[in-house]
Amino acid sequence: MAYSFDIYLIQALHGIVYGMLLFLVAAGLTLVFGMMGVLNFAHAGFYMLGAYFGYSVVAWSGNFWLSLIVAPIGVGICGGFVERFLLRKVHTFGHAYELLLTFGVFLATGEIVKWFWGNAPLSVQIPPSLSGSLSILGATYPYYRLFILACGVAVLILLALFILKTRIGITVRAAVSDAGMVGALGTNVPVVFLGVYAVGSALAALGGVIAGPFLSTYPGMGLDILTDVFVVIVVGGFGSVFGAVVASLMIGVLQSYGILLLPKFALVFEYVLMAIILIVRPNGLFGEKE
Amino acid sequence: MKPLLTKGAVALVLLALIALAPRCVPVTHVNMLSEIAFFSLFALSFNMLFGYCGLLSFGHSAYFGIGAYTLVLILKHFTGMPLLLALFVGGIAGGLGGLLVGFFCVRLKGGYFALLTMAFNQFFFAIALKWRSLTGGDDGMSLSRPDLHLPGLGVFSMGRPANVYYLIVAIVLLCVFLQWRLIKTPYGNAVRAVKENDERAGFVGYNVYLTRLSLYAFSAFFAGIAGSLFALFEGFIATSVIDAQMSMQVTFMAFIGGVNSFFGPILGAGVYLYFTDWVSRVTDRWEFVLGVLFILLVMYAHTGLIGFVSLDKIKYFLRIKAGIKGTDK
Numbered sequence: 001m002a003y004s005f006d007i008y009l010i011q012a013l014h015g016i017v018y019g020m021l022l023f024l025v026a027a028g029l030t031l032v033f034g035m036m037g038v039l040n041f042a043h044a045g046f047y048m049l050g051a052y053f054g055y056s057v058v059a060w061s062g063n064f065w066l067s068l069i070v071a072p073i074g075v076g077i078c079g080g081f082v083e084r085f086l087l088r089k090v091h092t093f094g095h096a097y098e099l100l101l102t103f104g105v106f107l108a109t110g111e112i113v114k115w116f117w118g119n120a121p122l123s124v125q126i127p128p129s130l131s132g133s134l135s136i137l138g139a140t141y142p143y144y145r146l147f148i149l150a151c152g153v154a155v156l157i158l159l160a161l162f163i164l165k166t167r168i169g170i171t172v173r174a175a176v177s178d179a180g181m182v183g184a185l186g187t188n189v190p191v192v193f194l195g196v197y198a199v200g201s202a203l204a205a206l207g208g209v210i211a212g213p214f215l216s217t218y219p220g221m222g223l224d225i226l227t228d229v230f231v232v233i234v235v236g237g238f239g240s241v242f243g244a245v246v247a248s249l250m251i252g253v254l255q256s257y258g259i260l261l262l263p264k265f266a267l268v269f270e271y272v273l274m275a276i277i278l279i280v281r282p283n284g285l286f287g288e289k290e
Numbered sequence: 291m292k293p294l295l296t297k298g299a300v301a302l303v304l305l306a307l308i309a310l311a312p313r314c315v316p317v318t319h320v321n322m323l324s325e326i327a328f329f330s331l332f333a334l335s336f337n338m339l340f341g342y343c344g345l346l347s348f349g350h351s352a353y354f355g356i357g358a359y360t361l362v363l364i365l366k367h368f369t370g371m372p373l374l375l376a377l378f379v380g381g382i383a384g385g386l387g388g389l390l391v392g393f394f395c396v397r398l399k400g401g402y403f404a405l406l407t408m409a410f411n412q413f414f415f416a417i418a419l420k421w422r423s424l425t426g427g428d429d430g431m432s433l434s435r436p437d438l439h440l441p442g443l444g445v446f447s448m449g450r451p452a453n454v455y456y457l458i459v460a461i462v463l464l465c466v467f468l469q470w471r472l473i474k475t476p477y478g479n480a481v482r483a484v485k486e487n488d489e490r491a492g493f494v495g496y497n498v499y500l501t502r503l504s505l506y507a508f509s510a511f512f513a514g515i516a517g518s519l520f521a522l523f524e525g526f527i528a529t530s531v532i533d534a535q536m537s538m539q540v541t542f543m544a545f546i547g548g549v550n551s552f553f554g555p556i557l558g559a560g561v562y563l564y565f566t567d568w569v570s571r572v573t574d575r576w577e578f579v580l581g582v583l584f585i586l587l588v589m590y591a592h593t594g595l596i597g598f599v600s601l602d603k604i605k606y607f608l609r610i611k612a613g614i615k616g617t618d619k
Binding site for chain 2: 267
């Protein structure tokens with residue numbers, strides 16, 4: 001394994017880039033999970049839907065930047081509808097039924113996508129302003145990956161400011177820790193749920209749009225990222241956004257080094273990490289609730 | 291005594307129907323019935339956890355797959371091994387897998403538990419996919435069915451669908467009976483106590499952790515048997531036996547049938563298999579139909595189909611028709 005030091009650094013950067021993508025998808029999921037206790041399978045569907053919306057917007061307008069705005073908004077509205085008209089109705093039956101409902105939504109989304117866009121993978125053109133590459137450490141590094149990194153960091157900062165500094169953010173945090181009590185104190189909790197669900201879906205869609213040119217857009221993409229994201233949530237701790245950041249980066253870097261050093265076992269590493277974390281801290285790195 | 295007699299009569303008629311089925315229906319239907327049989331067992335094993343202990347195992351195909359792979363590998367590498375023993379070992383392997391995963395998972399419940407079981411499912415899937423030299427990866431492995439030697443009864447060729455059917459049905463019936471007995475024991479009561487309120491059950495003196503863990507292992511054992519029957523029936527397995535889709539299928543079956551009743555999943559397995567068979571012939575978009583149907587099912591009929599056909603409801607209905615007042619609750 002005689003790789004030069006540069007390769008390790010580049011590989012770390014690859015890992016961080018993928019980790020940031022994971023974070024975009026995991027952030028919404030972990031918030032919804034913390035608040036509603038719902039393991040939201042539909043989230044992966046929204047991620048995929050975002051990628052396809054993005055593809056269509058680019059194909060229609062030729063403008064990648066427009067798709068970054070339009071697709072998340074469109075998917076956010078879809079998410080809002082799902083929460084309001086489907087999920088809320090089965091809330092009283094318990095978590096298991098909510099989970100199954102979102103799974104039905106996920107399945108239906110996958111087929112809708114195939115229906116409208118076909119089975120073949122689609123490739124989204126990287127806009128000219130992002131298609132070059134930068135030379136660092138004697139190697140060239142594509143701008144687009146750096147753009148993913150920048151997007152991830154921007155979302156992270158905005159989300160952190162929103163959750164830590166605004167009044168709505170405080171309400172959301174309170175609802176994650178005890179939704180019933182927040183409701184008793186006079187907050188309209190269902191509206192908070194709706195908002196978080198919609199914003200979470202929009203974030204997943206943003207992840208999808210960004211992932212489109214990077215990982216290509218295909219009908220199985222939702223399921224493919226879902227397992228990584230689930231591991232992120234388990235490792236980071238249920239409902240913790242900060243945990244999601246740390247775990248995303250850990251999983252990203254671990255996978256990237258796994259592929260470099262032991263390609264055959266790369267898929268298994270993250271589960272080993274998950275098992276270790278679960279033994280040491282059953283609620284994840286930053287999880288507080290049971 | 292009378293209800294017992296009725297139940298006995300119903301059971302006898304059912305058994306007779308099951309026994310006579312291969313003589314009365316075409317081969318494709320015999321194969322369908324075999325499929326229904328082992329998927330019923332799989333769905334029942336899933337529902338042991340969800341229906342009786344409230345644990346939603348969303349990665350149950352892990353044990354189904356372990357059972358299937360174990361059977362194929364045993365028959366491939368230990369050629370002299372009797373078929374029944376190989377099937378049993380498949381179940382044991384599934385159970386051990388369940389014990390291992392359960393060690394991590396059963397401390398949690400609800401969505402957390404579902405998430406973890408699903409992640410471990412993916413772990414086993416990754417192994418099946420990547421360890422090509424053992425499992426054949428996504429090319430899969432084929433299996434030549436050995437003959438069944440029953441001492442005193444002779445040799446039965448597994449090339450005949452009817453023989454496969456009888457073997458599968460016999461094993462499934464035995465397993466269903468075992469499951470039925472298991473939930474009627476004091477242990478079954480402990481399981482239900484843990485479902486109702488695990489904290490209280492703990493204070494009363496039940497060991498919540500061990501109860502859940504052992505139930506998880508039992509369930510994985512039966513799922514393993516179902517998986518090895520699947521491998522025997524298909525004669526070929528690939529990673530599709532252990533993927534998320536398979537876990538989803540069993541969940542569908544259990545919920546379509548009804549998770550609040552012991553026999554619901556059997557009904558669900560039958561309806562699901564016939565329904566998907568029919569829909570996939572009518573339209574290519576059967577997954578969409580299934581997804582929408584599932585949403586509707588969860589929203590409007592979350593007791594499952596058995597909720598519509600339960601004996602009590604029929605009796606109640608007949609009573610009203612006959613104008614009899616009062617209930618014998």
